[in-house]
Amino acid sequence: MSVWQLLKLIVNFLNLSTLAGFLVGLIGRARFSRGPRGLFFATGYKLGFPIANAFTIGNLVLTKNDRDYFDTRPVLLKHEERHSWQYFCLIGLPMLPLYLLCVAWSWLRTGDPASRNLFERLAGLKDGNYTERPIQPLGRTLQQTFRRR
Incomplete structure (x- = not known):
């Protein structure tokens, strides 16, 4: 583990984001x-x-899959690790409401x-297995949403 990864590990514990991730993992009955690189897994x-x-809270990567899921997806693990750096940069839990605002905007x-x-763009859309969709008029977005229901 590098000095920077150790610093991120410590800061993400102190800013409570990793501890929040462990709480979510406990509620989700994960192992x-x-x-x-200073990350933890919550599998199952x-x-x-x-x-x-997969999703990341602090330095904890949560997934419904087994641990070996990331062995065959090293690029996805790097994507999730980038999210852990985002928690570091945003001093922890403020990332959650900011992330939700970005979800709504997107x-x-x-x-x-x-x-x-x-x-997601900063973590690498392609690395996270996302497909980039083009910008569209709001009317089309609403129409698609209500058609699904």
């Missing part, structure tokens, strides 16, 4: 283990929210929660 996550194969612009989400 915990150490990961590479049972809750259906958020709808994602959805309004594209009908997709990730395409114009600043956090």
Whole structure:
């Protein structure tokens, strides 16, 4: 682990984001283990929210999958690690409401929660297995949303 990764590990514990991640993992009945580069894994996550194969809170990467899921997806792990740096830069938990605002913005612009989400773009859309959707008129976004229901 590099000095910077150790610093991120410590700061993300002090800013309570990693501890919040462990709480979410406990609620989701996940199994915990150490990961590479100062990360932790919470595998076997049972809750259906958020709808994602993996998501990160602090230095904790949560997934419904097993630990070996990331062995075959090193690029996805790098994407999730970039999110842990975002918690570091935003001093922890303020990232959560900011992330939700970016989800809303992206959805309004594209009908997709990730395409114009600043956090996902900075973490690498392609690395996170996201497809970039084009900007569309708000009317089309609303029409698509209500057609699905």
